Amino acid sequence: MAPTATSNEKPGESPSPAPEKKARTGPSLANRIIAPFRNAWRILTQMRTALILLMMLAIAAIPGALLPQRNLSQQNVDQYLAERPTLGKVFDAVQLFDVFSSWWFTAIYALLFISLIGCLTPRSFELVRQLKTEPPKAPSRFTRLPHNAKVTTDLAPDEVEDVIRDNLKGWRVRYSDGDGRVKGAKEFSAERGYLREIGNIVFHFGMLALLIAMALGKFFYYEGMVIQIPGRDAPAFCNTTPAAFDSFRAGLRVDGTELSPFCVRVDNFSADYLPNGQAKMFSADIRHNDEVEASDPNTWATHHLKVNDPLRINGDRVYLQGHGYAPTFTVTWPNGETRTDTYQWAPTDQMTFLSSGVMRFDPPAGMYPDFGERVENGIAIQGLFAPTAAFEGELLSSSFPAMNDPAVAVDVYVGDTGLETGRMPGVFSLDQTLIDDGLLNREARVNLAPGESTTLPNGVEVRFDGAQEFANLQVSHDPAQIYVGISAVVMMGGLILSISVRRRRFWARITTDDDGRTVLTLGGLARTDRAGWGKEFDRMRQSILDSLGKTTKEGV
DSSP: OOOOOOTTSOTTSOOOOOOOOOOOOOOOHHHHHHHHHHHHHHHHTSHHHHHHHHHHHHHHTHHHHHSOOTTTOHHHHHHHHHHSHHHHHHHHHTTTTSGGGSHHHHHHHHHHHHHHHHHHHHHHHHHHHHHHSOOOOOOSOGGGSSEEEEEEESSOHHHHHHHHHHHTTTSEEEEEESOSSSTTOEEEEEEEOHHHHHHHHHHHHHHHHHHHHHHHHHHHOEEEEEEEOOOTTSOOEETTOGGGSSEEEEOTTOOSSSOOOOEEEEEEEEEEEOTTSOEEEEEEEEEEESOTTOOOGGGSEEEEEETTBOEEETTEEEEEEEEEEEEEEEEEOTTSOEEEEEOOBEESOTTTOOEEEEEEEOOOTTTOOSHHHHHHTEEEEEEEEESBEEEETTEEEESOSSOSBOEEEEEEEEEOOSTTSSSOOOSSSOOHHHHHTTSEEEEEEEEEOTTOEEEOTTSOEEEEEEEEEEEEEEEEEOTTHHHHHHHHHHHHHHHHHHHHOOOEEEEEEEEEOTTSOEEEEEEEEESOGGGOHHHHHHHHHHHHHHHHOTTOEEOO
């Protein structure tokens, strides 16, 4: 059978070809590349993610409080590694001894910073939009609201309207006269509590400012430790160069050439202890001057320095960080020449202040004109100092941190003390390789009280003269400190606002019943039931009833 023409085809014409179906294609290559980054950005900029990162930052800081940190005490880190070699290597590999400069702590810090910016920016625009928008219209049924009331009164609608306006002072109000959800009714839509969201955003912006201030502070801060032996004739410390410190660390933008100039001299130091040996208070009388060229220290200003009560001078803070003991030894050579030196030893026991250290003495130049012979006859003293000596046989220990009965237990060495090697010798210990190679030989091991001495086989006499207490001062410069304080205050203010202020809405509708009486319907809604809005709604309802007078009857 020949094909018949359809209604759209003319006789003698061939039928038109069927339209081709377009092949369905997936996302473009660009979209497939961008999609993972877009999704990651959405997740990162959620407030939930910011809270998780903040919690992670707090957890990540815990090892920094529990484990010794290199930037505070390399000696404590070395001691930890020596006592726990296996666990210490694992901790060191994951930078647990450098927590606050580790890559993973910095990564959490940076992600939190980005998350807060990405989260707060759209929330701020949304808050501005809400502040410009009128409150929503009243719902059609107030009975569905958690707080509602219905009032009938003989007052005219205009009089009821005036009462409502008086009670809604301080609210953002939207008024509808017949164009609300109920035709012919006068409606009030009121809302307040925007300070809750403002406080929330201010709190998080304060946190963001705190992070920025702390980050910038790490670029421009410096902090140094210096040990000062008290005495009116002792040399002063001047904050002019990093070389003046015993230890110094600074931010990336500090090269040490623009330190705040000032000088400090410690006149005396005192420490008070409880009967069990626990420290009660440290204090020191110091003199200071912000003119490093001042020649007469007697004209310097005085200050009583205490723990956690720093001296503030030229934008820096000088803290009394701690203390220790500096033994004094006198070495007398066979030709009668003497050398006396006082040097700090490090406390190994913070309760009893049993301390360890080392002292080195070069022989007089006239005794050994040959340099090699001079190097071979150096004197090194290494041992323990006890402020209140307690002996267990020949072993020296300390029973109390105050200097009641001082004594030392020392090894005296003769040979190459390491002063001429060109390398920085150990501050509190000798170079063990010199001892192992036979370049430094022990000639005596002895316990000494103040005034006692020992004579070496080569005729050199070593005398222990006693000890002095030294003060450990810390100089800190942090230009971001004031901004950190302001940010913290802003955070607290925002937090108080977000906790104390409640976001709530109030509606009122004025209609007339069949008897010609005025009907007032009230409704209230808060974001959460825990907001305490129910009590405030009841107070407003009662205030409106009192204003309407005795002809008012309430019923739901």
